[in-house]
Amino acid sequence: MRSGTRSFIAIIMLGCAAAGASARPATATGAPPDGQPVIGEPYMIDGTLHTPAAVLALDETGYAALLWETADGRRTASGEAYAPDAVTAAHRTLPLPSYVEVTALESGRTILVRVNDRGPLLNDRIIALSPGAARQLGLTAIDGTARVRVRKVNPTEQERAALRTGQPVGERMEAPPGLRAALMKRLPPAPLPLDVPVRTLSMGNSAEPSAPAPAMAAVDLPAPAARAEAAPETTLAAPQTILPPASPGTPLPEGPSGPAPVSSQPVHRPAATSAASPPASAPDAMSRRGGYVVQLAALSSRAKADALAKSVDGFVMPVGALFRVRTGPFQTQAAAHAALRGIHAKGYAEARVMANDAR
Numbered sequence: 001m002r003s004g005t006r007s008f009i010a011i012i013m014l015g016c017a018a019a020g021a022s023a024r025p026a027t028a029t030g031a032p033p034d035g036q037p038v039i040g041e042p043y044m045i046d047g048t049l050h051t052p053a054a055v056l057a058l059d060e061t062g063y064a065a066l067l068w069e070t071a072d073g074r075r076t077a078s079g080e081a082y083a084p085d086a087v088t089a090a091h092r093t094l095p096l097p098s099y100v101e102v103t104a105l106e107s108g109r110t111i112l113v114r115v116n117d118r119g120p121l122l123n124d125r126i127i128a129l130s131p132g133a134a135r136q137l138g139l140t141a142i143d144g145t146a147r148v149r150v151r152k153v154n155p156t157e158q159e160r161a162a163l164r165t166g167q168p169v170g171e172r173m174e175a176p177p178g179l180r181a182a183l184m185k186r187l188p189p190a191p192l193p194l195d196v197p198v199r200t201l202s203m204g205n206s207a208e209p210s211a212p213a214p215a216m217a218a219v220d221l222p223a224p225a226a227r228a229e230a231a232p233e234t235t236l237a238a239p240q241t242i243l244p245p246a247s248p249g250t251p252l253p254e255g256p257s258g259p260a261p262v263s264s265q266p267v268h269r270p271a272a273t274s275a276a277s278p279p280a281s282a283p284d285a286m287s288r289r290g291g292y293v294v295q296l297a298a299l300s301s302r303a304k305a306d307a308l309a310k311s312v313d314g315f316v317m318p319v320g321a322l323f324r325v326r327t328g329p330f331q332t333q334a335a336a337h338a339a340l341r342g343i344h345a346k347g348y349a350e351a352r353v354m355a356n357d358a359r
Contacts, residue, residue, distance in 0.1 A: 034160060037095035038078050040118060043201065046298050047319035047357075048123050050092045058094065058152040061186045062126035064102070065144040067117075068197040069131050077118035077202045086166035087111065087136055090119035090128040090200045094152065099160065102127065103149040103175045104137050105183055110172035111136050112155055114163040119200030124191035126150055128198050136168050144194035149175070149183050192353060292336035293328035294343055296351045312343060329356045 042051040067082075067090060074082045078096035091098065094115050103110040113133050120128035127150050129137070139146045159169045175183075296312065298319075299305045305316045305323035314327035327343070330336040336353045343351045 052093045061149050064146045064148045065120045065125040065128040065198040066142045067130050076116045078116045085132040087133045087168045088130045089113045089115050090117035091115045101151045105147040108175040117200045120198040291329035291331050293326045293356045296325045298322045298324045
C-alpha cells in the first residue's frame with residue numbers, strides 16, 4: 001500500500017512538470033523572449049515634443065517612411081542590431097519592442113511588424129518601415145508617401161519569436177475596400193516626397209549611414225566634407241517681397257549686398273556679437289514669415305548651427321533646446337525647390353523644403 005502511494009505521488013509530480021513545461025512560452029526559433037519594454041524619455045522633433053508611453057491600444061492612419069538599407073552594426077533604440085531585411089519599424093512613442101499590424105491602404109495588404117526603434121524623426125510620418133517590412137507589405141511608394149494604418153496588437157509568442165530572429169510571419173486578412181475608403185478619409189494632407197531614408201533617434205550615437213537621411217533629428221549632424229571640385233551653384237531670380245511692412249511707412253529691412261549663393265531671398269542680419277565668429281541669427285520677425293523655407297538641420301549646438309547657417313547664407317531659428325538651420329523664406333514652393341537643388345549640389349543631401357512655420 002505504501003509503495004502504491006509513492007507511485008501515485010510520482011505520477012502527480014511528473015504531470016505537474018509536464019504542465020509547467022507546456023505553460024512556458026514556446027520559442028521554436030530559439031529566440032529569447034522579449035525583455036522589459038523600453039519607454040524612453042521625451043524628446044523634440046522640429047519643435048514638437050513627443051512623449052513615449054506604455055499604451056494598451058493604438059490605431060492611427062498616416063504615411064510611412066523608409067529606413068536605411070545598410071546593416072552597418074548600428075544599434076536600434078531598444079539596443080538591438082539593426083537588420084534591414086527583418087520586418088521591423090520605428091515609432092515615435094510606442095514601447096520598445098511593440099507589435100503592430102500595418103495595412104497598406106492602397107492594396108489592403110496587412111502584415112505584422114516588430115517595432116524596435118524610435119522614430120521617424122519627421123513629424124509628418126507616423127512610422128518608418130525597414131526595407132524588409134516594406135517589401136512584405138508590397139509598397140511601391142518608398143518616398144514616404146505610402147498611406148498606411150498602424151494598429152497595436154498582441155500576437156502569439158511563436159509570431160514574436162519569429163520576428164525577433166528576423167523571420168516574417170504570415171500576412172493578416174486583407175482589409176476590405178469599404179474599410180480602406182473610410183480610413184482614407186482620416187488621412188492628414190499628404191507630405192512632400194522624400195528622396196532619402198529617414199533618421200531615427202539611435203542614429204545620433206553612431207556613425208552616419210551609407211545613405212543620407214533628412215535632417216529632422218534632435219541630434220548634431222556634421223557638415224559635409226569639402227569637395228574636390230565645387231558643385232555649380234544654382235542662379236535664382238530674386239522673388240518679390242512676401243509680406244508688407246508691419247505699419248504704413250515702415251520700409252522692409254535691407255538685405256546683404258550682392259546675390260546670395262543659394263538663397264534668393266534677402267535676409268536681414270543683426271550686428272555681429274563677436275568679430276571672430278559672428279552668429280547666424282534669425283532674421284527679424286517680419287521678414288521671416290510666410291512662404292516656404294529650406295531646412296538643413298535641427299541641431300542641439302548653437303555653434304554648429306551658426307557655422308552651418310553661415311556656409312549656406314542661411315539663418316538659425318531657435319526652438320526650445322534646438323537650433324533650426326534654414327534658408328529663405330521663399331514666396332513659392334517652386335522657388336524653394338530651386339534653392340534646395342543648389343543646397344543639395346553643395347553636399348547637404350539632408351536638406352528639405354517645408355512650409356514656413358515662423359509667426
